[in-house]
Amino acid sequence: MLPLERQHRIKALIQEKKSMKIAELSALLGVSEMTVHRDLKPMIDEKLVMKTFGGVTLVNAYTNQPANFEACVFCSRNANERLAYRLILSDNKNEITCCAHCGLLRHRQLGDEVIQAICPDFFMQTTISAPLAWYVMDTSIQIGCCTPQVLPFECKEHADNFVKGFGGKVYTFNEAIEVIYQKMKGHDQGCSKHH
Ligand SMILES: [Zn+2]
Ligand SMILES: [Zn+2]
Numbered sequence: 001m002l003p004l005e006r007q008h009r010i011k012a013l014i015q016e017k018k019s020m021k022i023a024e025l026s027a028l029l030g031v032s033e034m035t036v037h038r039d040l041k042p043m044i045d046e047k048l049v050m051k052t053f054g055g056v057t058l059v060n061a062y063t064n065q066p067a068n069f070e071a072c073v074f075c076s077r078n079a080n081e082r083l084a085y086r087l088i089l090s091d092n093k094n095e096i097t098c099c100a101h102c103g104l105l106r107h108r109q110l111g112d113e114v115i116q117a118i119c120p121d122f123f124m125q126t127t128i129s130a131p132l133a134w135y136v137m138d139t140s141i142q143i144g145c146c147t148p149q150v151l152p153f154e155c156k157e158h159a160d161n162f163v164k165g166f167g168g169k170v171y172t173f174n175e176a177i178e179v180i181y182q183k184m185k186g187h188d189q190g191c192s193k194h195h
Helices: 003-017 022-029 033-045 100-113 156-166 173-185
Strands: 019-021 049-052 055-058 085-089 094-097 114-120 127-129 134-137 150-153 169-172
Touching (some): 033 049, 100 173, 134 156
Antiparallel strands (some): 019 055, 085 094, 085 114, 134 150
C-alpha cells in the first residue's frame, strides 16, 4: 500500500471508530507503530485527531454536539461545553460530566470501562486527553461548578503558572483522581445528591 493510500485508510478508520490504539492500527495495516506515528503526524498537526494514551481520538467526534442540554451523569447539573469532561466507553457509548471534578470521580467509578476521556484545557480551551492532563486544585478563585473544583491543563507549565498566580497545587491525572476521591469520601452523600 502506498503511504498516501495508507494515510487515507487510517483517516477513514479513525473517523469510523472515533478512537483507535496505535497498536490496533499497526496490526490492521501490517506496518510498524513507528510508521503509524509518522502517518498520524500530519493529522495531529491539522488538529483532525488528537494524541491520547497509546492512541488517537477524532477531535470533533464528541464535541460537535452542543452540550447545553446534557446533564452531568454524576451530579445532574447542566453540562457546559467550556468545562465538560467526556468519558468514552466501549461500544461507542459516551457519558458527559459537568466538569473535571465529576469527571474524575466518574472515571474512578467506571475504571477500565473508560476507553478514553477528554476535557477542555482550562487555559487554552482546546480539547485534551484527560489522562495526560495536569490538574490544579485548591486554588483561590472559584469558577462556579462543583466544589472542590478541579481545573485541567494540557501543559504542566501553564498549570504551574496558574498556581503561582492563584495558589493551589498541581496533580497528575492519577494523583488528582485519588485526591478528589479522598476529599469527597467524607461527604457521605457524595456530590451526586447535593444538587
Ligand atoms: Zn457534575
Ligand atoms: Zn461540576
